Amino acid sequence: MKILVAVKRAIDYNVKARPKSDGSGVDLANVKMSMNPFDEIAVEEAIRLQEAGKAGEIVAVSVGPAACQETLRTAMAMGADRGILVQTDDEVQPLAVAKLLKALVDKEQPGLVILGKQAIDDDSNQTGQMLAGLLGWGQGTFAAKVEIGDGTASVKREVDGGIQTLTVKLPLVVTADLRLNEPRYVKLPNIMKAKKKPLDTVTPADLGVDITPRIKLVKVSEPPARAGGVKVADVNELVAKLRNEAKVI
Amino acid sequence: MEREAMEFDVVIVGGGPSGLACAIRLRQLAAEQGRELSVCVLEKGSEVGAHILSGAVLEPRALNELMPDWKEKGAPLNTPVTDDRFLFLTETRAVRLPTPPTMHNHGNYIVSLGNVCRWLAQQAEAAGVDIYPGFAASEVLYHEDGSVKGVATGDMGRAKDGSEGPNFAPGMELHAKQTVFAEGCRGSLTKTLFERFRLRDGVEPQVYGLGIKELWEVQPDRHHLGRVTHTVGWPMDTATYGGSFCYHLEDNLVVIGFVVGLNYTNPYLSPFEEMQRFKTHPAIRDTFEGARRVSYGARAISAGGFQSIPKMTFPGGLLIGDTAGLLNVPKIKGSHTAMKSGMTAAEAIFELLRAEDEPGKEAVDYPHRLKNTWLWDELYRVRNIKPSFHWGLWPAMAYSALDSYVFRGKAPWTLHHHPDHESLKPAAQCKEIVYPKPDGVLTFDRLSSVFLSNTNHEEDQPCHLTLKDDTVPTRLNLAVYAGPEQRYCPAGVYEFVTEAGEQKLRINAQNCVHCKTCDIKDPSQNINWVTPEGGGGPNYPNM
Numbered sequence A: 001m002k003i004l005v006a007v008k009r010a011i012d013y014n015v016k017a018r019p020k021s022d023g024s025g026v027d028l029a030n031v032k033m034s035m036n037p038f039d040e041i042a043v044e045e046a047i048r049l050q051e052a053g054k055a056g057e058i059v060a061v062s063v064g065p066a067a068c069q070e071t072l073r074t075a076m077a078m079g080a081d082r083g084i085l086v087q088t089d090d091e092v093q094p095l096a097v098a099k100l101l102k103a104l105v106d107k108e109q110p111g112l113v114i115l116g117k118q119a120i121d122d123d124s125n126q127t128g129q130m131l132a133g134l135l136g137w138g139q140g141t142f143a144a145k146v147e148i149g150d151g152t153a154s155v156k157r158e159v160d161g162g163i164q165t166l167t168v169k170l171p172l173v174v175t176a177d178l179r180l181n182e183p184r185y186v187k188l189p190n191i192m193k194a195k196k197k198p199l200d201t202v203t204p205a206d207l208g209v210d211i212t213p214r215i216k217l218v219k220v221s222e223p224p225a226r227a228g229g230v231k232v233a234d235v236n237e238l239v240a241k242l243r244n245e246a247k248v249i
Numbered sequence B: 001m002e003r004e005a006m007e008f009d010v011v012i013v014g015g016g017p018s019g020l021a022c023a024i025r026l027r028q029l030a031a032e033q034g035r036e037l038s039v040c041v042l043e044k045g046s047e048v049g050a051h052i053l054s055g056a057v058l059e060p061r062a063l064n065e066l067m068p069d070w071k072e073k074g075a076p077l078n079t080p081v082t083d084d085r086f087l088f089l090t091e092t093r094a095v096r097l098p099t100p101p102t103m104h105n106h107g108n109y110i111v112s113l114g115n116v117c118r119w120l121a122q123q124a125e126a127a128g129v130d131i132y133p134g135f136a137a138s139e140v141l142y143h144e145d146g147s148v149k150g151v152a153t154g155d156m157g158r159a160k161d162g163s164e165g166p167n168f169a170p171g172m173e174l175h176a177k178q179t180v181f182a183e184g185c186r187g188s189l190t191k192t193l194f195e196r197f198r199l200r201d202g203v204e205p206q207v208y209g210l211g212i213k214e215l216w217e218v219q220p221d222r223h224h225l226g227r228v229t230h231t232v233g234w235p236m237d238t239a240t241y242g243g244s245f246c247y248h249l250e251d252n253l254v255v256i257g258f259v260v261g262l263n264y265t266n267p268y269l270s271p272f273e274e275m276q277r278f279k280t281h282p283a284i285r286d287t288f289e290g291a292r293r294v295s296y297g298a299r300a301i302s303a304g305g306f307q308s309i310p311k312m313t314f315p316g317g318l319l320i321g322d323t324a325g326l327l328n329v330p331k332i333k334g335s336h337t338a339m340k341s342g343m344t345a346a347e348a349i350f351e352l353l354r355a356e357d358e359p360g361k362e363a364v365d366y367p368h369r370l371k372n373t374w375l376w377d378e379l380y381r382v383r384n385i386k387p388s389f390h391w392g393l394w395p396a397m398a399y400s401a402l403d404s405y406v407f408r409g410k411a412p413w414t415l416h417h418h419p420d421h422e423s424l425k426p427a428a429q430c431k432e433i434v435y436p437k438p439d440g441v442l443t444f445d446r447l448s449s450v451f452l453s454n455t456n457h458e459e460d461q462p463c464h465l466t467l468k469d470d471t472v473p474t475r476l477n478l479a480v481y482a483g484p485e486q487r488y489c490p491a492g493v494y495e496f497v498t499e500a501g502e503q504k505l506r507i508n509a510q511n512c513v514h515c516k517t518c519d520i521k522d523p524s525q526n527i528n529w530v531t532p533e534g535g536g537g538p539n540y541p542n543m
Ligand SMILES: Cc1cc2nc3c(=O)[nH]c(=O)nc-3n(C[C@H](O)[C@H](O)[C@H](O)COP(=O)(O)OP(=O)(O)OC[C@H]3O[C@@H](n4cnc5c(N)ncnc54)[C@H](O)[C@@H]3O)c2cc1C
Pocket: B013, B014, B015, B016, B017, B018, B019, B042, B043, B044, B045, B049, B051, B052, B053, B054, B055, B056, B057, B058, B059, B113, B135, B136, B137, B138, B182, B183, B184, B185, B187, B188, B189, B210, B211, B212, B213, B257, B259, B299, B300, B301, B320, B321, B322, B323, B327, B332, B333, B334, B335, B336, B338, B531
């Protein structure tokens, strides 16, 4: 079974995101970018399935500018076998990414697609679900454990009340949650080897997908500064403040 | 422990201007002469540039020599210096002084050295250099005959107590015919080489400054593209070496920084708070009206100059850039000299390997070559300016003028240094300094500042700030010097806390910005800074 893993190049989790002064977006100039952490978990899961003999080739896919090649090389240094970059400098929203991935699934015919549950830059949490919808496949989102059986997979999900276990038919879309696994460290010789693994580049037009944004971004701004806390004398004052000032009860 | 090994012709430790220039020059020579030559650069930052903190006004001299077509290749040198000011500050006033000859910046550019390094890394990769960011060189490896064999990268995934965690990955050995140490100021491996090969015998001790820097986005009407301002005087007393730099970059960005000589004597002095206080000066604060601070960081800088340059070669390797102290001190410029030393070393290594293509040889030709370049002449001429500051600001200014204008740096004497860790006086002999509280608009506390350096270290790993003796922090540092590490560390890593009625030093290693000040200033040299897991440390954008 072939596995397709989607990896996004996103602002590094250590970096404090800062809106541009004109509010048109987050300032990314010379800011450290890396693979979205949930996508790292997705790649790791694919590799573990391969190591366990449950999967064949692992194909990593990224959508975005040329710099996403780095992200694909990281996925390949971790253990993915080859990479596909859908190259575009335009904005790509979740629906467009899902359509691009669908086009690649049609071409590559994987038995399993693994994505991160969301990307830490826009936190949309939509691509996996949309992809499953477009493909008409089953989905196991927020996966905390994945087991591949014969023609089906069992996916454990962390839901509000506890752990939910789904049995889903293959082919399947899985989105990775934080506790699915802990990604491995990339080893130096593997980075070198990854440089020699195949990396194909296609464009949205090659795949016949229109990526025109459907949603308009109005403004990006800092959250309002948090006002300092106050000490209240008793419950009555607390209730009064919650009702009259905070207006939450 | 068995570790995997990889072989290269040249391994370079550190992806700063010196290491990258060296790597590029090596590949250029190899291409020109049609030779195979494998070159690898290790960088402890998560990416090249992540750990680079500089002013920076860049003299393009070395870059012109390395890549005359840097403009076409898109080097981020966008802002020529247009206006050069030198101010003397009193608490309330600013007096404009004639700009000293060593400070003239005509033809230079205001840059982010981190971005220049990001660009140099791209050029190096295009030239066939293997660059590995996120890997710290944590150990020097030796052949049986004592020559340097290469370096090992640190283990990944060790727990705090040193045990192997679930994702443990052992370090790698990188073997090379020549290993180049380009670690920048106070390199942690260089320190071990100084001892092993006695490289500092017969030279003056290295002395340092700590530079603290902030990047601000200012209102357009406060921005003067290309302006360079340096100040001396307030808030330093005249006995302490220190001064500021302020550069107006593109995109309404302004850099403001303060350098304090680490030979200061009062343990109550806090370089961080001096920097905060400095910004409130009437001649300075205006620029930051309505502005937004976007980044913060700190880094030590070598200030010993010419007389502190160690022996730079040993069997199997050599030193380049600021780890060898190759910096023009009165100019506080070291990136052009770092690059030039890297290029010169590359040429020496290339010739050496052409004659004797085997490991463990000594590139003795490198210092000779360096002595015949403009770099050596430049460093020699300014050698007496910094040490003259031992006499206090005014005599030093007078001396510097005499030295620069009359002797033109060729005075027939050379002044001496004392190591920085010996300079602190016991707290009992000093006056406590009360610093103003931060206002959260122009001045800040340490933690909100460190936040902007994007610093992080994987939490569960052995502490990289190692103490030779656990009792020294309270027994000596706190008892005699009132705990100076709480004040000199610009990242708030060291904290004295009371636990069960006893005072204890707490080390918040996760916050460390790798400035190396503690390794330099600890009074009994009890703190040894070693590399943490690769990729840890600051993630400076545009610094
Ligand atoms: C506040 C300040 C202001 C300055 N202003 C100017 C200026 O205006 N103009 C100017 O020309 N110069 C200036 N300098 C000096 C200049 O920044 C340095 O001289 C220059 O950066 C030295 O280059 P380098 O390559 O030797 O070291 P660095 O630039 O320090 O680079 C060393 C690199 O090696 C990496 N490294 C270190 N140890 C290891 C290890 N063990 N394993 C892996 N990687 C490692 C580091 O992470 C770093 O990336 C300033 C310096 C400071 C601190």
